[in-house]
Amino acid sequence: MSDTIKTFPEMALRPVGVVHSSIKTPMLLAGKSDLSLTERMDMIKAHHRQVEACICELVIEPQWEELLDGIEGFSHVLVLYWPHLIDPARRNLRKVHPMGRRDLPMQGIFATCSPARPNPVLVSAVPLVARAANVLTVKGLEAVDGSPIIDLKPYSKNYLQVDNLKMPAWMEQIHRELEDDNI
Amino acid sequence: MSDTIKTFPEMALRPVGVVHSSIKTPMLLAGKSDLSLTERMDMIKAHHRQVEACICELVIEPQWEELLDGIEGFSHVLVLYWPHLIDPARRNLRKVHPMGRRDLPMQGIFATCSPARPNPVLVSAVPLVARAANVLTVKGLEAVDGSPIIDLKPYSKNYLQVDNLKMPAWMEQIHRELEDDNI
Numbered sequence: 247m248s249d250t251i252k253t254f255p256e257m258a259l260r261p262v263g264v265v266h267s268s269i270k271t272p273m274l275l276a277g278k279s280d281l282s283l284t285e286r287m288d289m290i291k292a293h294h295r296q297v298e299a300c301i302c303e304l305v306i307e308p309q310w311e312e313l314l315d316g317i318e319g320f321s322h323v324l325v326l327y328w329p330h331l332i333d334p335a336r337r338n339l340r341k342v343h344p345m346g347r348r349d350l351p352m353q354g355i356f357a358t359c360s361p362a363r364p365n366p367v368l369v370s371a372v373p374l375v376a377r378a379a380n381v382l383t384v385k386g387l388e389a390v391d392g393s394p395i396i397d398l399k400p401y402s403k404n405y406l407q408v409d410n411l412k413m414p415a416w417m418e419q420i421h422r423e424l425e426d427d428n429i
Numbered sequence: 430m431s432d433t434i435k436t437f438p439e440m441a442l443r444p445v446g447v448v449h450s451s452i453k454t455p456m457l458l459a460g461k462s463d464l465s466l467t468e469r470m471d472m473i474k475a476h477h478r479q480v481e482a483c484i485c486e487l488v489i490e491p492q493w494e495e496l497l498d499g500i501e502g503f504s505h506v507l508v509l510y511w512p513h514l515i516d517p518a519r520r521n522l523r524k525v526h527p528m529g530r531r532d533l534p535m536q537g538i539f540a541t542c543s544p545a546r547p548n549p550v551l552v553s554a555v556p557l558v559a560r561a562a563n564v565l566t567v568k569g570l571e572a573v574d575g576s577p578i579i580d581l582k583p584y585s586k587n588y589l590q591v592d593n594l595k596m597p598a599w600m601e602q603i604h605r606e607l608e609d610d611n612i
Contacts (some may be wrong), residue, residue: 313546
């Protein structure tokens with residue numbers, strides 16, 4: 247590790263709340279490597295449908311409730327959360343087949359949305375349905391029930407919208423397959 | 430703190446790299462509360478122009494280089510970084526005037542993009558200009574030189590694009606003022 251890195255302040259996170267969701271398990275559990283491609287695709291599509299329809303609650307610790315004031319003015323929020331069911335050993339993975347699909351080429355972890363990564367801080371923009379005191383209701387969040395919430399931010403065009411997005415063929419394919427499924 | 434929260438695993442982050450940038454100081458330093466509104470607006474606009482034009486390097490620790498493989502296929506990346514110059518005491522702030530502007534109503538921290546927040550993990554989607562080995566070149570990142578990098582992700586429509594975005598009047602106003610400045 248370089249000298250520059252050694253002098254950094256400690257970056258310790260404290261949970262500010264917890265996700266209450268009907269989604270109880272991550273999409274792909276480790277050890278399910280024996281699935282056929284068709285079985286895996288069916289599982290991915292079923293999970294995707296479940297996530298899209300899911301209405302869940304973000305229960306913020308009462309001590310932080312005041313920090314939510316004004317968030318109800320936004321149609322969408324950015325949720326940062328920790329995938330707490332991931333085996334910590336998987337934070338050292340280097341490459342994966344996207345979504346565990348052997349038909350797609352191996353990619354470096356930073357080129358994927360895999361929850362297994364050196365710092366597993368997952369980020370998702372979702373519609374805000376309601377706020378009541380310290381509880382936000384949101385739609386379409388993939389977080390598993392019990393996930394610690396790290397941060398909430400308003401959806402800001404400045405930081406999150408991009409023009410002329412291009413992506414590699416493997417991700418185009420995933421998007422296409424999931425969209426077809428919605429029809 | 431509730432029982433649910435106490436059982437969470439420790440969420441310790443380790444820097445995976447560092448930002449090398451010509452931006453050496455955050456936009457608004459604490460203690461600059463004596464600025465007039467005009468002075469503050471001029472400072473915000475000058476900073477915004479500097480950020481938009483800024484080309485900077487994300488230098489990833491050599492041990493993690495392989496995780497970047499495939500990222501060059503994306504036009505945009507999501508950068509998660511830590512604002513290392515923020516005084517840790519400011520992680521306990523509850524409400525702020527957005528961008529320090531007294532003319533805008535106080536908002537809870539979770540309703541703003543303030544870098545001072547309980548877990549200061551900043552998130553920005555930026556164009557990827559180039560990759561050479563363990564170094565990514567990106568455009569328009571607001572991170573200050575020396576900021577620890579927490580994570581890199583591809584820009585995924587699934588997690589980051591939203592439809593029918595609505596925001597409160599104060600943020601509409603900020604966007605409008607910064608856009609006017611670009612003409």
